[in-house]
Amino acid sequence: MTFGSESDALPERECLRRTSGKSSALGVKSCRTVLEHGKEPSYERIAPLLSVLVAVLGSAFSPQSFMKSEDTVSCPICHSERTQFLFDSWDFIHGYPGTFPIWSCKNCGHVFLIGDFTPEMLTNLYSNYYPRSQFDVEHYKPYADRKGFLSWLDGDDAGCHRWVPKNVRVLDIGCGRCETLGYHKALGCEVWGCEADENVRAIADKYGFNVHIGLFDPDNYKKDYFDYVTMNQVIEHCADPEKIFRQILTVIKPGGTLVVGTPQPASIDRFLFRRYWGGWHTPFHLNLFSKKSMCLLLDKTGFRYEHSKCRIPSVNLLNQWAILFVHGEQGKPMRFRTSSWSHHESFGNNLERLWYVRLYRFLEKTRAFALPVRFVDALGIGMNRIYVASKPLS
Numbered sequence: 001m002t003f004g005s006e007s008d009a010l011p012e013r014e015c016l017r018r019t020s021g022k023s024s025a026l027g028v029k030s031c032r033t034v035l036e037h038g039k040e041p042s043y044e045r046i047a048p049l050l051s052v053l054v055a056v057l058g059s060a061f062s063p064q065s066f067m068k069s070e071d072t073v074s075c076p077i078c079h080s081e082r083t084q085f086l087f088d089s090w091d092f093i094h095g096y097p098g099t100f101p102i103w104s105c106k107n108c109g110h111v112f113l114i115g116d117f118t119p120e121m122l123t124n125l126y127s128n129y130y131p132r133s134q135f136d137v138e139h140y141k142p143y144a145d146r147k148g149f150l151s152w153l154d155g156d157d158a159g160c161h162r163w164v165p166k167n168v169r170v171l172d173i174g175c176g177r178c179e180t181l182g183y184h185k186a187l188g189c190e191v192w193g194c195e196a197d198e199n200v201r202a203i204a205d206k207y208g209f210n211v212h213i214g215l216f217d218p219d220n221y222k223k224d225y226f227d228y229v230t231m232n233q234v235i236e237h238c239a240d241p242e243k244i245f246r247q248i249l250t251v252i253k254p255g256g257t258l259v260v261g262t263p264q265p266a267s268i269d270r271f272l273f274r275r276y277w278g279g280w281h282t283p284f285h286l287n288l289f290s291k292k293s294m295c296l297l298l299d300k301t302g303f304r305y306e307h308s309k310c311r312i313p314s315v316n317l318l319n320q321w322a323i324l325f326v327h328g329e330q331g332k333p334m335r336f337r338t339s340s341w342s343h344h345e346s347f348g349n350n351l352e353r354l355w356y357v358r359l360y361r362f363l364e365k366t367r368a369f370a371l372p373v374r375f376v377d378a379l380g381i382g383m384n385r386i387y388v389a390s391k392p393l394s
């Protein structure tokens with residue numbers, strides 16, 4: 001993750017010109033071009049229409065949409081001033097105090113949080129309000145290379161690592177507990193990781209992974225070195241996504257690939273769960289990309305958009321419903337931790353007897369939510385989107 005001030009960007013007119021549907025002088029191809037030329041499956045062609053519908057419905061039915069904006073702010077991606085204040089959001093997961101205004105851009109669909117964080121505040125935020133469980137290094141298990149019907153049903157492809165082939169040189173920015181690195185290593189890849197969480201060092205040391213602990217810094221890597229760079233659920237945390245994409249471009253080989261997984265605001269989940277939508281994740285998520293805003297960002301940072309797909313683990317919808325039962329009010333964390341709800345972890349004996357925890361276990365075991373999630377993903381209006389972009393050869 002990286003935090004910092006906004007860097008200089010191309011003027012809006014230039015951004016729009018370069019995404020007007022034709023290849024630019026740099027050979028940059030817009031997402032619109034891809035859609036027009038039909039590289040994507042047919043259901044993906046109607047995804048933008050469905051996304052607009054969801055956004056309009058969400059806006060029309062949301063009581064917060066009637067609130068008046070206090071100031072005009074410009075979009076951090078396209079720099080348009082056609083922005084709209086949506087509502088004041090708060091941290092209903094970890095209980096970080098305060099409320100944070102959420103805005104959206106009418107021009108590119110980007111949704112963003114405004115927060116004036118000092119470095120000290122960020123340290124406090126991530127150290128004291130974003131706790132990773134005390135992970136037992138002995139329990140480390142890399143992600144499996146699962147295939148077949150259950151892999152599809154569970155949404156394994158929601159992880160960026162699944163979009164990386166065998167025998168390549170790959171860097172995972174925000175590699176967490178190194179499960180992705182173990183996955184790539186088993187497939188013959190040369191693996192590198194970058195993770196801000198100091199706790200990960202013990203795992204990397206024990207299993208021999210080359211992990212840089214700290215924020216991503218391109219100076220830690222050779223130029224034009226990686227075949228693939230992945231960022232799973234990271235870019236939305238970045239205050240300056242343009243800067244980090246420009247930095248990543250320098251470490252990817254010409255012709256190499258960037259895979260980014262990030263929540264999308266034009267999702268049916270946002271409409272259904274409103275202020276308790278998990279994608280808000282206030283105040284950790286600063287930028288929520290529409291397909292258009294991500295394409296703009298890729299374009300102006302020198303990447304070529306290739307394709308994208310909606311993919312989310314099926315258990316996510318179950319977790320989202322669970323949040324409705326246990327979410328916290330302002331300044332208070334959720335009643336019990338759900339950040340790693342899965343069949344791997346127990347809630348504890350007392351909680352396991354609660355009726356809604358039993359129901360959760362039953363629904364998880366029977367994969368009751370899996371088919372609806374796969375259907376929504378197929379329509380292109382799921383909560384998460386995986387983007388694949390390439391670095392042009394010249």
Ligand SMILES: [Zn+2]
Nearest residue numbers: 075078105108
């Ligand atoms: Zn915008």
